[in-house]
Amino acid sequence: MESIPLLKDMIILLGISVPISIVLTRIGLPTIVGFLLTGIIIGPFGFGLVTEVHKIEVLAEIGVVLLLFTIGLEFKVSRMLKIKREAMLGGGLQLALTGLLVLGLTTYMGLGFNLALTLAFIISLSSSVIVLKLLGDKGLLKSSHGNLSVGILLFQDICVVIMVMVVQGFSEGAGIDGLALIKELGLAMAVVLAIVVSSAYIVPRLFHQVVKLRNREIFILAVVLLCMGTAWLTSLVGLSLAIGAFIAGLVVSESEYSHQIVAEVLPFRDIFSSLFFVSIGMLLDINFFISNMGAIALIVVAVVLLKSLIVILVAQIIRYPLRMAIIVGLTLAQIGEFSFILMKMGEKSGVIPNNIYQLVLASTVVTMALTPFLMQGAVPLAAFVGRVLGIRAVKGGGAAKAHLKDHVIIVGYGLNGRNLANVLKETGIAHLVLDVNYERIKNARKGGHTAFYGEAGHPEILKMLGVENAKMLVLGISDSVATRKAVKAAKDINPQICIIVRTHYIDDLEELYQLGATQVIPEEFETSVEIFARVLKEYRIPGNIIQNQIDLVRHEGYAMFRGQSMDIDRLAHLERILETSVMDTFLVEEGSAIEGKTLAELDLRRKTGGATVMALIRKGTATTNPRGDFKVKVGDMMVILGSHMDLNKAMKILKAEAVPHAGRQSDLVAETSPGEDQI
Numbered sequence: 001m002e003s004i005p006l007l008k009d010m011i012i013l014l015g016i017s018v019p020i021s022i023v024l025t026r027i028g029l030p031t032i033v034g035f036l037l038t039g040i041i042i043g044p045f046g047f048g049l050v051t052e053v054h055k056i057e058v059l060a061e062i063g064v065v066l067l068l069f070t071i072g073l074e075f076k077v078s079r080m081l082k083i084k085r086e087a088m089l090g091g092g093l094q095l096a097l098t099g100l101l102v103l104g105l106t107t108y109m110g111l112g113f114n115l116a117l118t119l120a121f122i123i124s125l126s127s128s129v130i131v132l133k134l135l136g137d138k139g140l141l142k143s144s145h146g147n148l149s150v151g152i153l154l155f156q157d158i159c160v161v162i163m164v165m166v167v168q169g170f171s172e173g174a175g176i177d178g179l180a181l182i183k184e185l186g187l188a189m190a191v192v193l194a195i196v197v198s199s200a201y202i203v204p205r206l207f208h209q210v211v212k213l214r215n216r217e218i219f220i221l222a223v224v225l226l227c228m229g230t231a232w233l234t235s236l237v238g239l240s241l242a243i244g245a246f247i248a249g250l251v252v253s254e255s256e257y258s259h260q261i262v263a264e265v266l267p268f269r270d271i272f273s274s275l276f277f278v279s280i281g282m283l284l285d286i287n288f289f290i291s292n293m294g295a296i297a298l299i300v301v302a303v304v305l306l307k308s309l310i311v312i313l314v315a316q317i318i319r320y321p322l323r324m325a326i327i328v329g330l331t332l333a334q335i336g337e338f339s340f341i342l343m344k345m346g347e348k349s350g351v352i353p354n355n356i357y358q359l360v361l362a363s364t365v366v367t368m369a370l371t372p373f374l375m376q377g378a379v380p381l382a383a384f385v386g387r388v389l390g391i392r393a394v395k396g397g398g399a400a401k402a403h404l405k406d407h408v409i410i411v412g413y414g415l416n417g418r419n420l421a422n423v424l425k426e427t428g429i430a431h432l433v434l435d436v437n438y439e440r441i442k443n444a445r446k447g448g449h450t451a452f453y454g455e456a457g458h459p460e461i462l463k464m465l466g467v468e469n470a471k472m473l474v475l476g477i478s479d480s481v482a483t484r485k486a487v488k489a490a491k492d493i494n495p496q497i498c499i500i501v502r503t504h505y506i507d508d509l510e511e512l513y514q515l516g517a518t519q520v521i522p523e524e525f526e527t528s529v530e531i532f533a534r535v536l537k538e539y540r541i542p543g544n545i546i547q548n549q550i551d552l553v554r555h556e557g558y559a560m561f562r563g564q565s566m567d568i569d570r571l572a573h574l575e576r577i578l579e580t581s582v583m584d585t586f587l588v589e590e591g592s593a594i595e596g597k598t599l600a601e602l603d604l605r606r607k608t609g610g611a612t613v614m615a616l617i618r619k620g621t622a623t624t625n626p627r628g629d630f631k632v633k634v635g636d637m638m639v640i641l642g643s644h645m646d647l648n649k650a651m652k653i654l655k656a657e658a659v660p661h662a663g664r665q666s667d668l669v670a671e672t673s674p675g676e677d678q679i
Helices: 005-026 031-042 053-075 077-082 084-108 113-124 128-137 144-171 178-212 216-236 241-253 258-282 286-291 293-317 322-331 338-349 354-389 397-403 415-427 438-446 459-464 480-493 506-515 523-538 543-561 573-578 604-608 644-657 659-670
Strands: 408-411 431-435 451-453 472-475 498-503 519-522 582-587 612-618 621-624 637-642
Touching: 005 031, 005 053, 005 258, 031 128, 031 258, 031 354, 053 128, 053 216, 053 241, 053 258, 077 084, 084 113, 084 144, 084 293, 113 144, 113 293, 113 338, 113 354, 128 144, 128 258, 128 322, 128 354, 144 178, 144 241, 144 293, 144 322, 144 338, 178 216, 178 241, 216 241, 216 258, 241 258, 258 354, 286 293, 286 354, 293 322, 293 354, 322 354, 338 354, 354 480, 408 415, 415 431, 415 438, 431 438, 438 451, 459 480, 472 480, 480 498, 480 506, 498 506, 506 519, 519 523, 523 543, 582 644, 604 612, 604 644, 637 644
Parallel strands: 408 431, 408 472, 431 451, 472 498, 498 519
Antiparallel strands: 582 637, 612 621, 612 637
């Protein structure tokens, strides 16, 4: 039987990458490093173990498309609109400053304009694939520094089409055609706009019809068609496949099927995207790297420092705190994957000499490999710099401290912070809002709240907000480092303050409690509590018993997560409750078929096996133990006693008798606004 070369290559690739990744994971290193090492080992410049390099690169491109598609699904159009300032202003400044500085330096070194501009393009780009993957793995895509990173990366990716056209002009010896640039860019934007607008009307209807078929295979094929088709369409007008896939993800992100789409795509995404990092490792020529290690190291250090400092400056210009600016600067310090396209075009046309091409190529791979380590080191470095340089207090904080007492300090004006601030405003409880997002600060002030810009992790800022006189500190931010710093700083200043913390991860519970948090609310755990509470309500468990169970599960659940022992006997308490008799009520509404019937005619005890009408409340007056000849009227509240099984039977009988009203109830639901939640 004829062998398949690609299959053999994939087996070799997986056989080497899996054990390397296991070892690296055990010692706390990112799996991306393992994939890069695998590429170096099996690539043409390593041991040459694979022969179908081009086909692996094609599969890697599919991985990039799927990765950006799922990231688009997570972002949603509404969120993209919120980071337009980060994208347009932050991305524009970063690209312009980096490009101009590199252009000036390379021109000063004696390089020709075409080569200098091409290198400026190459170095100014960062890696969307690596950064978004690492941010996603850490759950930081929706954090403040995640927003800025994504905004800058998106602007870079959109500008790639212009860069490709400019370098292509150099290759053809025609120079830069301004009119052609405008035409191509206009065409690209028109296609993107057409995709977004048409998808807003076509895609929801398409998926609605697909879902009605209840066929998982067709659903997956429809998702792949949308993802790959949109990426292909955008590539026809010069945009990258990745940006097209991202747009496709945004298109369906607002639909009700987005979570199922993510679930179906994730396994394919993780497999194929790992091939991208392997393919990057294959590009590194080990012999050239060893021979020119000094020059490559110098270039890498220069690139990392230059790009980091420029991003830090840009972040400060658009009013991001210094700590966050440092984190974003090191996050975007690498050279990006789209730079490979520009390198190849420049090398083929002779614009980039071979020796410079090899130096830049090797330096790019090294900066990519360093990215996980730079991101890991960014947080402690930012904290150190913040301590050394200090922090400027928020403007107006002194006034807040002067007149407030027993107030609430809300850190983070996201959904939770906004809702809390509105409730406190309505109830007349004094409060202050603190955030590092200037747009949110403006929105908070428009909403009538006293809001300040700054980081809660700095004691000086907390003091300016009067934390020593505050009654509560509520932390609802995604930045776990800033959260921990804020808890410690607040408790050091005011040991009596009540601190409530929202966290994404159960793993953070113990440390936050040790730092002084009064209550830590992990989103994942609280979601599970809400689910089981609603299940118990459907089974007509009384509200006080449900609340007792919620308290029990919270206490024992948190104790379990914090490493404390649990009382197994108490966990069986709910089962015993389900076996006992409880009460429920039924309101007789207008149009009900039981109106005018006697309790004897209803005969609930015989029909259910034990459910008994214990009382009947009419116009505020209760009749206990009503006789069988008692007639039921509209507005009566029937109080029924029985086991859970008997009560369920009784409710089914009473509701079945109330058919006319049920019809009107469905009409009422149908008239409800489509945008309203129906629980």
